Amino acid sequence: MSATSDLVPISSEEADTLRTLWNRVKHREADILYVIFKENPEIQAHFPAFVGKDLEALRGSIAFAIHATRIVSFFSKIASLAGDPNNIPASKTLMNELGSSHKSRGIQKEFFNKFRTSLDGFMKRQTSWNDDAAAVWNKASNNFYFVLFSTLDGNPVN
Numbered sequence: 001m002s003a004t005s006d007l008v009p010i011s012s013e014e015a016d017t018l019r020t021l022w023n024r025v026k027h028r029e030a031d032i033l034y035v036i037f038k039e040n041p042e043i044q045a046h047f048p049a050f051v052g053k054d055l056e057a058l059r060g061s062i063a064f065a066i067h068a069t070r071i072v073s074f075f076s077k078i079a080s081l082a083g084d085p086n087n088i089p090a091s092k093t094l095m096n097e098l099g100s101s102h103k104s105r106g107i108q109k110e111f112f113n114k115f116r117t118s119l120d121g122f123m124k125r126q127t128s129w130n131d132d133a134a135a136v137w138n139k140a141s142n143n144f145y146f147v148l149f150s151t152l153d154g155n156p157v158n
Contacts, residue, residue: 007088007143007157010136015083017136022079024127029068034059036118043114046107074098082140092147092157099151109149116141 010018025032037044037055044050049063058064077094081087123129123137147157
């Protein structure tokens with residue numbers, strides 16, 4: 001089985017649901033990163049600019065806001081590309097680049113699994129979460145992390 005066959009395409013209707021969910025939280029960049037760091041102090045330790053710094057003090061800093069915006073903007077790009085088969089190569093490229101840049105810094109899958117758990121929890125608490133929303137979010141996340149983890153394993157998905 002090729003790596004690409006493990007991806008499950010997102011329909012245009014599912015992509016609309018995904019974007020609706022994401023649009024409800026994407027303006028809360030600092031809150032998202034704060035929750036991830038609060039729930040996983042070891043993740044904060046992987047960010048050189050934030051190592052050993054008080055999370056409460058960081059939360060209001062410009063450096064924190066800028067980095068949170070970079071993370072949220074990345075997910076916004078992925079969400080904007082979802083649902084159109086013509087955009088799959090661009091999405092894979094972005095996800096492979098993310099995996100490659102993090103692999104070179106020694107970031108492991110465990111880090112991303114914890115990130116995912118915290119982000120999922122934030123989404124559940126901050127959006128109109130129901131079974132349909134959960135199914136779409138999980139489908140999109142499974143695709144995202146499949147590509148990311150394949151790259152971390154040295155097998156980028158083309």
